[in-house]
Amino acid sequence: MLEIKNLVVEIEGTRILNGLDLTVNNGEIAAIMGPNGSGKSTLSYVVAGKEEYEVLDGEIILDGQNVLEMEPSERAAAGVFLAFQYPLEIPGVATMTFLKAALNAQRKSRGEAELTTPDFIKRVNAAAQQLEIPKDMLKRALNVGFSGGEKKRMEILQMALLEPRFCILDETDSGLDIDALRIAAEGVNALRSPDRSFLVITHYQRLLNYIVPDSVHVMAGGKIVKSGGKELALELEANGYADYKAQEAA
Template sequence: MTALLEIRDLKAEIAGKQILNGYDLTVKAGEVHAIMGPNGSGKSTLSYVLSGRPGYKITEGQALLAGADLSQMSVDERAAAGLFLAFQYPLEVPGVATMTFLRAALNAQRKKRGEEEMSSPDLIKRVKELAKILDMDMEMLRRPVNVGFSGGEKKRAETLQMMLLEPKLCILDETDSGLDIDALKVVSNGVNQLRSKDRGIVVITHYQRLLDYITPDVVHVQSAGRIVRTGGKELALELEETGYARYQSEAA
C-alpha cells in the first residue's frame, strides 16, 4: 500500500506555544487510523495543522500528502489535493443554501484540478443518492448551511459533503461529539461507505463507542503532542477500561 499521509518529526505551535512535539504518523491508502487521547493532548491541533488553519504554525518536521509538502500549499490547494477535515463543531453559514454550498465546493475543487464542473442535474442526482444513505430530507439542503440544524443534522450534512467530494484523506475530528446513538450509526455508515483501497481515514476521538461502528486498522494513543503508543483495535478497548492516566505520566 502507498503512503498517503506521512508526518515526520512534526512540531507545531499556536500563539507561540508549542503543541505538537515531534509527531510521527504514516497512513497508507486503504487504512483507517484512530487517534485517541485526553483533552489537551493536541489531537485537534493536529487536524488544524494538516488542514492549514490560520495561526497554526509548523516549526519543524514535515507533513506530506501523497508526497506533497502540505506546508507549501494553501488551504484550497490542500482541499483540491484531496484533504478533507470534518469538524467537531461544524460552522453555520447564514444566507448560503446548503445545496449552493455543495455545488460551489465541488466545482471549485474540480476547477482547481483542471476538471470539468459537474452539471446541476448530475449534482442533484448524486446529492439525492447520498441524502438517502444518510437519512436526510432534501428540504434540509435548501436551508442555510447548518443554521438551525441539530447536532446530528450538522454531522449528517458534513458527512454528505465528504461523500460528495470523495477526498483522498478524510480527517474526522471527534465526529461523534453531540450525536445520539441513531445519528452515530447513520454517520458511521456514511463514513464506512468511503472506505476504499485508494483512500485513508483518520478518526480522532476520545471514546471507544465510535470505533464500534467505524472499525480502525490501527489505533494510536496521543499524549503531550505526540504519539506514545500504537496498536490494533484492541488498544481502544483497553483505553476504555484503563483511561489515559498512564500515558500522560509517560509523556511527561
C-alpha cells in the first residue's frame, strides 16, 4: 500500500533523510524505532506533506499514487493520517467545528454527501466514549487547555472519525501515563483492519507491548538500517542504539 523509495530530504540545507526505503503492506503495522535525530519525525511530516521540507529525490507511493505532488489536504483525502507528536492548540476554533470541517471536507473530496449534524454528533460521541474523552472536552477550542494525554487521545479520536487508509503515529506514547497509553493503544487496535496500515514511530518498546507490530525497522542517519520482526524491538530495548549510532558515525 505504501512504498517509499530512495527518499532524500533536506531542511534549510541540512540533509535529514538519506535514501530511505520502506514498504508497508495492507493491514500491516510497521514500527520505526531509532535514536533521537535519526529523522523519524521528518519522515512522518514528509509523508503528510509539510511544506518546509525539501524533497530532493525519491518517491512516496500510496496505493499506486505518488503523493509528493499533493497538498496535505489532498493526501489526507487519499487516506494519509498523521497523529502528531505535539498536537497544536488552535484557540478560537471549536473542536466540533474542526472535526466537522475535516470530516466533511474528506467526504466531499471522495464524492460523498456531507453528514447531517445528528449523524455527525452520534459518530463523535461514540468515538469519544471509547477513548474515554469527556464531552466537555469536545466543547472547548481545539486542544486548548488539554493535557498532553488528552491531546493524544484527541488525535486518536480524529483518526477513528476520519477512517484513514494509512496512519502514522508519531511518538504517540510520549507524555502518556500508563493508563492513557493503554486507552490510546486500545483505540488504535480497534482500528486495525486488513485495509488499513500503520506506521508507529516510537523510542521505546513499551508501546509495542500494546500495539503489536508486524515489522520493526531501525532508523539511523536518515535511513532504515535494519528490519525485522517484533523481536527486534526487544533486542533494541536490551541493547540500546549504540551499535547503530556507531555505524552512523563510521
